Amino acid sequence: MFSHTCPIFLHNYIILMAKITYITDDNQNHTIEVQNGLSVMEGAVQNDIPGIDADCGGGMACATCHVYVNDEWFDKLPSKEDGEEDMLDMAFEPKKNSRLSCQIIVSDELDGLTVNIPSKQG
Amino acid sequence: MNKTDALIIGAGPTGLFTAHQLKLIGLNCEIVDNLDKIGGQCIELYPDKPIYDIPAVPECTGEELTKNLINQIKPFDIKFHLSERVDEVKREADNWTVKTNNGTIFSTPNVIIAGGVGSFEPRKFPVKECEKFENKSVLYSIKDKSIFKGKTVTIFGGGDSALDWAVELSKNSKVNLVHRRDDFRGAQATVDTVKELAKDGKINLFTKYQISSIKGEDKLESLDIKNDDKETKTLKTDYLLGFFGLIMQLGPIANWGLNIDKKTIEVDTEKFETNQKGIYAVGDICSYPGKLKLILSGFHEGALAARACFKLARPDEKYRFEFTTSSKTIKDRLGVKSD
Numbered sequence: 206m207f208s209h210t211c212p213i214f215l216h217n218y219i220i221l222m223a224k225i226t227y228i229t230d231d232n233q234n235h236t237i238e239v240q241n242g243l244s245v246m247e248g249a250v251q252n253d254i255p256g257i258d259a260d261c262g263g264g265m266a267c268a269t270c271h272v273y274v275n276d277e278w279f280d281k282l283p284s285k286e287d288g289e290e291d292m293l294d295m296a297f298e299p300k301k302n303s304r305l306s307c308q309i310i311v312s313d314e315l316d317g318l319t320v321n322i323p324s325k326q327g
Numbered sequence: 328m329n330k331t332d333a334l335i336i337g338a339g340p341t342g343l344f345t346a347h348q349l350k351l352i353g354l355n356c357e358i359v360d361n362l363d364k365i366g367g368q369c370i371e372l373y374p375d376k377p378i379y380d381i382p383a384v385p386e387c388t389g390e391e392l393t394k395n396l397i398n399q400i401k402p403f404d405i406k407f408h409l410s411e412r413v414d415e416v417k418r419e420a421d422n423w424t425v426k427t428n429n430g431t432i433f434s435t436p437n438v439i440i441a442g443g444v445g446s447f448e449p450r451k452f453p454v455k456e457c458e459k460f461e462n463k464s465v466l467y468s469i470k471d472k473s474i475f476k477g478k479t480v481t482i483f484g485g486g487d488s489a490l491d492w493a494v495e496l497s498k499n500s501k502v503n504l505v506h507r508r509d510d511f512r513g514a515q516a517t518v519d520t521v522k523e524l525a526k527d528g529k530i531n532l533f534t535k536y537q538i539s540s541i542k543g544e545d546k547l548e549s550l551d552i553k554n555d556d557k558e559t560k561t562l563k564t565d566y567l568l569g570f571f572g573l574i575m576q577l578g579p580i581a582n583w584g585l586n587i588d589k590k591t592i593e594v595d596t597e598k599f600e601t602n603q604k605g606i607y608a609v610g611d612i613c614s615y616p617g618k619l620k621l622i623l624s625g626f627h628e629g630a631l632a633a634r635a636c637f638k639l640a641r642p643d644e645k646y647r648f649e650f651t652t653s654s655k656t657i658k659d660r661l662g663v664k665s666d
Binding site for chain 1: 368372373376444450451453484485486506507508510512537555571572574575620
């Protein structure tokens with residue numbers, strides 16, 4: 206169970222984390238541990254990763270947390286909910302592998318996920 | 328020149344309730360908003376989404392909340408300046424002189440910024456060269472459709488604005504409609520009309536394509552579109568229209584000498600005043616230790632900022648705290664009968 210996650214022992218609780226790598230437009234890699242259950246957007250915002258604005262705060266209403274997901278990971282993610290593709294119409298330079306990072310929830314399965322942050326959010 | 332006790336920037340829920348509080352304590356105010364309607368993010372981003380954390384309102388949508396707030400300020404005479412963006416705020420003697428992009432000028436001792444995440448602006452084409460033709464042949468909204476008569480117009484987008492204009496302009500212009508995927512998010516009836524018109528050759532439909540470059544020296548001549556398989560097509564065009572919705576941008580607020588960190592303005596928690604005397608920030612745009620981006624926090628912040636405005640607007644009077652349940656003065660202002 207722990208082979209893919211990094212547990213942090215805190216008092217009596219075990220918080221499960223997954224390693225997420227954010228690659229910014231200037232090719233800087235930021236690998237951080239994000240708690241399971243948070244979104245990839247929240248992981249970026251809480252850790253001051255530049256380039257994710259998340260203006261609407263995760264409501265799937267603004268398309269400013271747009272990321273590109275590496276091909277090897279794209280198909281492993283839970284599929285898009287209604288409305289995400291609609292919002293991606295408005296994103297800056299959407300591609301086939303575009304996702305809204307507020308809709309990707311971190312879990313054990315996503316340990317090692319890599320996302321690329323576009324040059325702009327709008 | 329409009330003289331007012333307080334100018335509110337932003338007609339979202341926080342701006343509206345702040346106006347209510349100002350009027351209740353006997354100050355007048357005017358509101359400026361860059362959107363063409365009242366309601367801010369509530370009306371632009373989530374009019375139909377239910378909100379569950381407004382005190383004493385178990386559930387309401389963004390639109391319902393806005394309607395109720397408008398009802399609540401109905402007793403008062405508040406002037407709205409919609410589709411206007413505040414560009415300049417300058418100190419002149421004891422007042423702030425505020426200018427909008429439409430040339431409206433206000434003089435006021437109090438400016439309350441209730442600007443959310445900034446003003447809503449159209450999202451633009453990712454191709455940088457488009458800036459050169461912006462407002463000439465590259466447009467993000469239409470003011471006068473007659474300019475397109477007999478011309479070739481290339482429209483981008485998959486929502487109602489893009490589809491409605493494609494249908495409308497196809498009557499008198501040659502229309503190309505380009506969208507990044509096969510599905511459209513506009514109303515089904517309009518999507519059907521567009522597909523009919525495309526079948527009849529009245530609209531040239533290009534799906535799964537996006538803009539890659541534009542050409543033209545003094546005037547726009549053509550653009551290239553590219554699909555996911557990197558196939559490119561060149562389209563001759565006179566006009567380029569982009570309908571990608573709106574995005575919030577801090578915009579000119581950044582130039583007013585305020586302490587700004589991560590798109591929010593630092594304030595104190597007594598008056599919600601910024602580092603500039605007489606300029607306050609309330610709602611999502613303000614920050615202080617413990618700030619919560621909730622609508623209810625915005626209401627509290629607006630109520631306190633309104634009291635702070637009183638001091639600067641009525642320096643010779645003393646503010647007296649009163650309850651709406653018992654104050655005759657307040658009931659008179661509300662136009663309700665006193666017991």
